[in-house]
Amino acid sequence: MKKTLLCSFVFASLCLGCSQSKQAEHSTRETEKSTKAVDPQLQLWVGQYRGITPCVTCPTFCDGCEGSTIDLKLNQDQSFELIRTANSGNKKSETFNGKFAFNDDGKLQIQLYGVKDRNLIVWGQNYVEVIDPNSGRPFDVFEDFQLEKLS
Numbered sequence: 754m755k756k757t758l759l760c761s762f763v764f765a766s767l768c769l770g771c772s773q774s775k776q777a778e779h780s781t782r783e784t785e786k787s788t789k790a791v792d793p794q795l796q797l798w799v800g801q802y803r804g805i806t807p808c809v810t811c812p813t814f815c816d817g818c819e820g821s822t823i824d825l826k827l828n829q830d831q832s833f834e835l836i837r838t839a840n841s842g843n844k845k846s847e848t849f850n851g852k853f854a855f856n857d858d859g860k861l862q863i864q865l866y867g868v869k870d871r872n873l874i875v876w877g878q879n880y881v882e883v884i885d886p887n888s889g890r891p892f893d894v895f896e897d898f899q900l901e902k903l904s
Contacts (some may be wrong), residue, residue, distance in 0.1 A: 807898075883898040
């Protein structure tokens with residue numbers, strides 16, 4: 754009787770131990786998958802940005818030019834919303850929605866697809882900067898093209 758009881762106890766312990774090992778292994782795999790799915794470089798970009806830039810046709814603020822307010826939201830799924838509002842008397846605004854893609858291996862530059870003008874952006878610490886789409890370089894007065902990260 755003692756042998757039967759002892760054998761049953763050993764068998765149950767082995768089954769329980771193997772079951773827990775498989776659950777722990779499955780949990781580890783799920784954690785690894787979720788960790789790989791989050792791109793840390795993409796996370797640096799995700800957020801809301803705002804700034805005032807020169808008008809679309811000007812490389813600097815012209816006399817009497819109040820520029821445009823730029824609101825840019827970059828999302829985890831690499832979609833964006835850009836609202837460009839003229840600060841002149843008519844307060845005309847344009848809204849662009851689309852996808853963005855990285856232009857370099859370091860993921861420091863993106864292109865906004867669906868935006869015709871000023872669609873190249875580089876990442877900076879707590880800001881992004883609109884760069885000249887023709888040259889791929891910063892504008893001469895680059896400070897005028899920086900958008901502050903709000904969130």
